[in-house]
Amino acid sequence: MSILVTGGAGFIGSNFVLDWLAQTDEPVINLDLLTYAGNLENLASLEGDARHRFVHGSIADRALVQRLLAEHRPRAVLNFAAESHVDRSLHGPGAFIQTNVLGTYELLEAVRGHWAALPASERAAFRFLHVSTDEVYGSLKPGAPAFTEQHPYQPNSPYSASKAASDHLVRAWHHSYGLPVLTTNCSNNYGPYHFPEKLIPLMIVNALAGKPLPVYGDGQQIRDWLYVQDHCSAIRRVLAAGQVGEVYNVGGWNEKPNLDIVHTVCALLDELRPRADGHSYKAQITHVQDRPGHDRRYAIDASKIERELGWRPAETFESGIRKTVQWYLAHPDWVAHVQSGSYREWLSQHYGDGATAGATPATAATPATAMQAQGST
Ligand code: NAD
Ligand code: DAU
Numbered sequence: 001m002s003i004l005v006t007g008g009a010g011f012i013g014s015n016f017v018l019d020w021l022a023q024t025d026e027p028v029i030n031l032d033l034l035t036y037a038g039n040l041e042n043l044a045s046l047e048g049d050a051r052h053r054f055v056h057g058s059i060a061d062r063a064l065v066q067r068l069l070a071e072h073r074p075r076a077v078l079n080f081a082a083e084s085h086v087d088r089s090l091h092g093p094g095a096f097i098q099t100n101v102l103g104t105y106e107l108l109e110a111v112r113g114h115w116a117a118l119p120a121s122e123r124a125a126f127r128f129l130h131v132s133t134d135e136v137y138g139s140l141k142p143g144a145p146a147f148t149e150q151h152p153y154q155p156n157s158p159y160s161a162s163k164a165a166s167d168h169l170v171r172a173w174h175h176s177y178g179l180p181v182l183t184t185n186c187s188n189n190y191g192p193y194h195f196p197e198k199l200i201p202l203m204i205v206n207a208l209a210g211k212p213l214p215v216y217g218d219g220q221q222i223r224d225w226l227y228v229q230d231h232c233s234a235i236r237r238v239l240a241a242g243q244v245g246e247v248y249n250v251g252g253w254n255e256k257p258n259l260d261i262v263h264t265v266c267a268l269l270d271e272l273r274p275r276a277d278g279h280s281y282k283a284q285i286t287h288v289q290d291r292p293g294h295d296r297r298y299a300i301d302a303s304k305i306e307r308e309l310g311w312r313p314a315e316t317f318e319s320g321i322r323k324t325v326q327w328y329l330a331h332p333d334w335v336a337h338v339q340s341g342s343y344r345e346w347l348s349q350h351y352g353d354g355a356t357a358g359a360t361p362a363t364a365a366t367p368a369t370a371m372q373a374q375g376s377t
Contacts, residue, residue: 002027004074006059006107007081009034011194012228014042016080017052019232027051029072033058037084040346041337042193056347060103065110076127076239077111079104085197086159090292093158100162108173115179129182129239130170134224134251135160136185139295146299149247156293174245182242184235186250187300191228191320192327196338199258203265204328205335207281208273217290219259222297226252227320230313237311251300254317268325
């Protein structure tokens with residue numbers, strides 16, 4: 001048995017793969033396009049681990065996905081792959097439509113064909129789990145009840161609209177074709193391997209570099225924050241016990257304004273790595289122009305997943321954010337490689353110069369290197 005994970009070199013996907021293989025020996029086939037957000041260094045600890053097989057390619061490449069499904073016959077496909085940054089979607093929505101909408105469509109079609117041809121027992125056990133976001137529900141007024149799974153879809157950014165479209169495709173593939181799908185809609189994650197263009201890692205990295213901490217507008221926008229390993233445990237739980245066709249909201253019961261988050265990060269850094277001049281990192285906070293169309297508040301009602309599947313987050317915000325700041329302080333090389341861009345050379349450094357999408361790496365024949373890259377052509 002094995003599972004196929006897409007987007008497993010990104011922030012949440014790589015945490016998921018690491019967690020999965022820490023808990024089970026069931027192999028993971030990891031299909032990732034390695035966009036700017038994909039970082040194989042996140043998975044360096046799996047080098048030489050035969051349970052992890054990395055494949056460089058896109059979910060939009062139907063033929064590649066069909067080949068992987070036929071070759072590995074995974075019992076489940078977990079779709080983490082996406083363009084995920086709201087700010088980038090405002091500057092260039094095209095990539096979001098390509099991957100989140102058209103890519104999900106191609107993936108669903110490849111999976112549907114494979115699933116339909118499976119013997120009855122394998123077909124019954126098969127699952128397609130789609131990882132989505134609370135942003136599809138739009139923005140809440142102060143005091144309004146948190147998003148339940150019944151909340152209408154009201155996406156406001158190109159990113160959230162593209163994720164909403166993908167959720168609708170997944171839903172339709174279940175209702176029209178019977179594909180056994182599960183969907184999770186999660187709030188803001190934070191933790192290790194978070195790309196430092198998102199709020200929390202950006203604040204840590206900029207603070208340490210003596211740079212401004214850019215808070216959009218008044219900083220009173222509210223998000224619900226969940227430690228990434230809690231998101232991973234929720235996904236494992238939904239995969240194991242979720243009802244086919246159901247949607248599960250996942251959140252941390254932890255609404256906070258952005259400015260509070262930034263103050264917390266500064267306070268932790270003041271304690272763990274004080275500035276040389278004795279001043280607080282808060283002095284670096286700068287209010288900058290707001291994000292266009294910025295959603296004011298998200299809040300997740302995660303009672304369904306708790307009631308039906310017995311899942312609750314293990315971390316409080318206080319424990320999770322401390323672990324996160326400590327992780328960034330302990331991994332300056334990871335940060336430096338992201339900042340210099342050298343993390344993008346990981347594939348060629350570890351698999352030979354020809355290792356681009358479609359190339360078979362020089363090391364693929366070495367049994368010790370189970371983290372193989374294989375091609376789409
Ligand atoms: P990320 O941007 O860190 O990682 C995305 C990964 O997908 C990268 O490794 C990238 O290379 C890969 N990818 C992009 N396009 C691809 C394609 N066409 N084919 C294959 N791989 C491709 O994103 P993340 O924060 O890890 O989010 C993962 C998923 O979880 C996304 O679907 C996102 O919408 C969802 N989500 C994220 C959050 C959050 O707070 N980060 C919260 C809720 C839901
Ligand atoms: O809610 C779930 C979503 O959370 C996921 O679907 C997205 O993939 C993920 O990127 C995240 O989206 P956000 O837009 O909420 O994340 P981001 O870290 O970009 O911003 C968090 C909040 O902080 C948001 O209100 C914007 C604000 N912000 C962000 C940055 C990068 C700032 O004030 N300053 C900044 O520099």
